[in-house]
Amino acid sequence: MTVLVGYVPNAFGEAALTAGVEEARRRGERLLVVNMSRDDVLVDARRAGQDELDRVGRDLAELGASFEVRQIEEGNDPAEAILLLASEETASVVVIGLRHRSPVGKLLLGSVAQRILLDAPCPVLAVKAS
Amino acid sequence: MDNLTALIAGFGEVLTPLNLMIALLGVTVGTAVGVLPGIGPAMTVALLLPITYGMEPTQALILFAAIFYGGMYGGSTTSILLNTPGESASVVTAIEGNKMAKAGRAAQALATAAIGSFVAGSIATLLLVFVMPQVVDFAISLGAPEYLAIILVAFVGVSAVLGSSRVRGLASLLVGLTIGLVGIDFVTGQQRLTMGIPQLADGIDVVVVAVGIFAVGEALWVAAHLRRKAAEVIPVGRPWMGREDWKRSWKPWLRGTAYGFPFGAIPAGGAEMPTFLSYMTEKKLSRHPEQFGNGAIEGVAGPEAANNASAAGTLVPLLALGLPTNATAAIMIGALEGYGLEPGPLLLEKQPDLVWALIASLFIGNAMLLVLNLPLAPAWAKLLQIPRPYLYAGILFFASMGAYAVNAQPFDLFLLLVLGLLGFGMRRFGLPVLPLIVGVILGPLAEKQARRSLQLSGGDPSGLIGGPVAWVCYAIIAVVLLWPLIARVVRKIRDSDKNRDREVVA
Numbered sequence: 001m002t003v004l005v006g007y008v009p010n011a012f013g014e015a016a017l018t019a020g021v022e023e024a025r026r027r028g029e030r031l032l033v034v035n036m037s038r039d040d041v042l043v044d045a046r047r048a049g050q051d052e053l054d055r056v057g058r059d060l061a062e063l064g065a066s067f068e069v070r071q072i073e074e075g076n077d078p079a080e081a082i083l084l085l086a087s088e089e090t091a092s093v094v095v096i097g098l099r100h101r102s103p104v105g106k107l108l109l110g111s112v113a114q115r116i117l118l119d120a121p122c123p124v125l126a127v128k129a130s
Numbered sequence: 131m132d133n134l135t136a137l138i139a140g141f142g143e144v145l146t147p148l149n150l151m152i153a154l155l156g157v158t159v160g161t162a163v164g165v166l167p168g169i170g171p172a173m174t175v176a177l178l179l180p181i182t183y184g185m186e187p188t189q190a191l192i193l194f195a196a197i198f199y200g201g202m203y204g205g206s207t208t209s210i211l212l213n214t215p216g217e218s219a220s221v222v223t224a225i226e227g228n229k230m231a232k233a234g235r236a237a238q239a240l241a242t243a244a245i246g247s248f249v250a251g252s253i254a255t256l257l258l259v260f261v262m263p264q265v266v267d268f269a270i271s272l273g274a275p276e277y278l279a280i281i282l283v284a285f286v287g288v289s290a291v292l293g294s295s296r297v298r299g300l301a302s303l304l305v306g307l308t309i310g311l312v313g314i315d316f317v318t319g320q321q322r323l324t325m326g327i328p329q330l331a332d333g334i335d336v337v338v339v340a341v342g343i344f345a346v347g348e349a350l351w352v353a354a355h356l357r358r359k360a361a362e363v364i365p366v367g368r369p370w371m372g373r374e375d376w377k378r379s380w381k382p383w384l385r386g387t388a389y390g391f392p393f394g395a396i397p398a399g400g401a402e403m404p405t406f407l408s409y410m411t412e413k414k415l416s417r418h419p420e421q422f423g424n425g426a427i428e429g430v431a432g433p434e435a436a437n438n439a440s441a442a443g444t445l446v447p448l449l450a451l452g453l454p455t456n457a458t459a460a461i462m463i464g465a466l467e468g469y470g471l472e473p474g475p476l477l478l479e480k481q482p483d484l485v486w487a488l489i490a491s492l493f494i495g496n497a498m499l500l501v502l503n504l505p506l507a508p509a510w511a512k513l514l515q516i517p518r519p520y521l522y523a524g525i526l527f528f529a530s531m532g533a534y535a536v537n538a539q540p541f542d543l544f545l546l547l548v549l550g551l552l553g554f555g556m557r558r559f560g561l562p563v564l565p566l567i568v569g570v571i572l573g574p575l576a577e578k579q580a581r582r583s584l585q586l587s588g589g590d591p592s593g594l595i596g597g598p599v600a601w602v603c604y605a606i607i608a609v610v611l612l613w614p615l616i617a618r619v620v621r622k623i624r625d626s627d628k629n630r631d632r633e634v635v636a
Contacts, residue, residue: 037360042167042212043514044360073359076517 002030004091006082006116007056009035009048011129012097017056019127020095024065029092031060031067034085036078046078079115087121098126133259140486144494149192153491156193157498160200164207165510166521167214168348171201172457172567176340177528179465180535187469188484192491194465195445198458199251199492202401202441203499206243206434207510210236211364219401219437222409226422226429231364233425240507241369242379242427243434248500249380250387250435254442255492257391262478262489265450269475274586275596277474278579279603281572284397284453286607289565296614302561305552306569309334310577317581329541336464338533339570342546343563344457345529347553349522354554363515366508379431382412386435393436394443397453401440408432442492449485450475453572460567 005020007013017033024031033056037047048056053069060067072081086094098113117124144150163174175194182190205220210227223243230239272280289299312323313333324330371379389404389411412428413419422429447453452473454460466473471481478485503510533546556563580594587593595604609616 038517039358039360040517040519041360041515042214042518043363043511045363045515047360047362049362076519 001027001092002032002089003027004082004086004089004094005031005033006078006094006096007033007035007048008046008097009052012099013048014097015127015129016095016097019125021060021063021065023093023095023125024067027092031065032085032089032091033060033067033069034072034082035070036072036075036081038076038078039074040076079112079119082112082116083119083121091122093123093125094120095125095127098128133263136482136486137259137490140483140488140490141493143188143483143487144192144490149189149487149491150494152189152193153196153495154498156196157200157203157495157502160197161204161499161502161510162200162513163197164201164204165513166204166516167208167212168352169521169525170205170344170457171198172340172461173344173348173525174201175458175461175465176337176344177525177532179337179340179461179468180532182465183468187466187471187481188487190465190469191462191484191488192495194458194462195488195492196495196498198462199438199441199495200499201458202251202438203244203247203503204510205437206247206430207240207503207507208514210239210243210430211366211511212361212514219405219440220434221402222405222433223430223437225409226426229423229425230427230430231425235425235427236364237367237369237507238371238375238427239425239430240366241371241504242375242431244369244500244503244507245371246379246383246386246431246435247438247503248496249383250390250439251442251496251499252493253384253387254391254394254439255489255496258442258445258492259489261395262446262450265446266475266478269451270479272475272599273596274579274582275594276599276603278576278583278594279600280397280451280453281576281579283603283606284447284455284568284572285565285576286610287397288400288455288568289562290610295560298559298561299565302556302563303565303569305556305561306566307573309339309566310570310573316578327541329537329539333574334545334570335536335542336461336468336571337536338542338545339549340461340464340567341529341532342549343553343556343566345525346546346550347557347563349526349529350550350554351557352518352522364511366511369504369507375427378418378427381415382408382428382432383435385411385415386432387439390436390439390441391443394440394455395446397447397451397455400455401437401444404436404440405433408436445489445492448473449477449488452477452575454568457564457567460564460571464571 003020003024005016007017020031035048037044053071057069075081094116096113096116101111113126117126159174160171163169163171174197182193202219205215206223209215209220209224210231213224213228215221215224227239285303289303290296312330314331315322321331386408389408393404409429409432412432413422416422416426416428418426444455444459447455448459448462452463454463463473530543533542536542583593
């Protein structure tokens with residue numbers, strides 16, 4: 001069993017990561033941090049750079065957690081990628097960051113978080129950035 | 131001074147709210163398509179051609195010229211931030227520009243590119259004002275044989291000089307000439323290459339060819355290579371330059387302008403060569419040669435100035451001779467013909483208002499571009515986050531609509547698809563697109579001039595080689611085409627000389 005954290009390089013991702021570490025410690029389970037970048041755009045703001053992933057790895061190693069950092073670079077749907085990974089790894093909980101969306105924004109673009117909340121095979125912990 | 135008076139009259143024409151709006155629209159669209167790799171001003175102008183048939187020719191040309199200039203500005207953004215040049219003219223910018231961005235100096239690189247483009251664009255447009263009428267005066271005295279010779283120089287120039295491979299360039303040119311042949315022979319009335327299809331009797335419309343090759347071909351190419359790792363966002367910030375950056379930039383701007391304008395103005399110039407020359411010069415003259423390869427600001431300032439100056443230079447043969455030296459200019463020639471205007475030396479005489487209004491709009495567009503690009507650079511960089519499927523779905527929509535709008539015939543959509551497949555095939559096998567489009571547009575014109583000269587001389591082929599201008603042109607063509615052979619012979623002679631020297635020494 002694992003705790004799956006959807007990581008993005010911003011305040012929401014950091015909040016999710018912090019909550020994920022706590023959750024993994026509480027449950028005594030392995031932590032799987034995943035960053036997804038779409039392959040149909042030239043530049044993806046949600047892509048975490050190698051130095052960023054290294055930093056996350058260093059921080060987690062210092063905390064002494066059992067963890068894995070993974071980057072997904074194929075596909076164009078982060079929600080689907082995380083849901084697939086959650087069922088493959090039989091995650092006990094998925095941790096994601098939640099950001100405020102305006103009604104128009106939701107209507108136009110849909111929400112990755114919403115789809116994970118609705119379709120996840122396990123409980124989802126959604127945290128807000130402090 | 132006549133030129134300046136005419137230019138001021140041109141400003142009077144342009145400074146109407148509607149024309150200013152059109153120029154603003156043009157530079158905005160131009161910058162946007164310049165930023166996106168694979169989508170350039172040529173494709174955009176082709177897509178917009180059918181829409182502009184309802185507009186005044188002056189306004190349509192203001193729009194196209196604004197898109198053309200805007201594309202030159204936008205191309206540098208992608209080069210600097212992504213190391214993916216949006217335009218072939220900004221390939222060199224990427225060398226130093228991307229290094230600067232990686233070292234956290236993206237803002238300075240974008241600033242020197244934008245301000246350098248403005249400086250070069252303004253100076254080169256002013257040069258255009260003085261040079262172009264002189265070229266027209268010279269060109270008006272040319273007869274059909276001389277004109278044919280100049281067109282042939284342009285053919286050889288775009289296919290053998292520009293681009294990496296002569297064989298591919300010439301192959302692409304021949305494909306273009308063949309497409310240009312389709313239709314009814316204007317002297318004898320015979321049908322050529324129409325295969326009995328009545329819709330082909332009028333020839334294939336330039337819009338359909340340009341949209342098919344540029345838009346559909348590119349869309350198919352991207353669809354075949356859709357998956358590709360995304361890059362991280364490079365923080366841009368507001369472009370600005372320190373005192374040191376200004377000091378190191380202004381000379382490269384001026385030198386870049388000096389390279390760019392003449393290269394743009396000759397029928398075989400283009401923007402690639404002057405940008406490369408400018409880069410080499412700056413590398414040699416720089417007081418910080420060790421910085422080249424690690425993000426030297428001179429390596430961005432010079433080439434960016436050169437490509438904008440060459441864009442202005444391109445308008446000299448376009449307006450004075452009716453000769454396009456790049457794809458966007460080629461489609462603009464097609465547009466002129468679409469409005470029933472005859473591109474060539476007589477354009478300035480018959481339509482002085484249009485020409486001077488167009489040139490005046492370039493000055494205004496240039497100023498707009500500076501305002502649009504300096505503070506808004508981060509916003510333009512956001513365009514790169516648009517998913518490709520959305521982008522190309524939109525392009526295909528406009529492409530089909532445009533192709534259908536030309537004649538309102540479903541047959542044109544079929545033709546569009548065939549030409550799109552041709553464009554895809556050309557990209558697949560590395561054939562350059564420019565010679566094809568120049569062949570399609572100039573081919574019929576060359577044929578007209580050739581047959582006119584033959585009619586004048588009563589069918590005697592010597593009529594094709596009339597006058598010193600034609601002799602010079604054919605000499606240039608011969609040298610360009612035979613150059614690889616000459617170079618090989620020279621090298622062989624030199625080698626055998628060396629061997630003999632060695633034998634003597636031994």
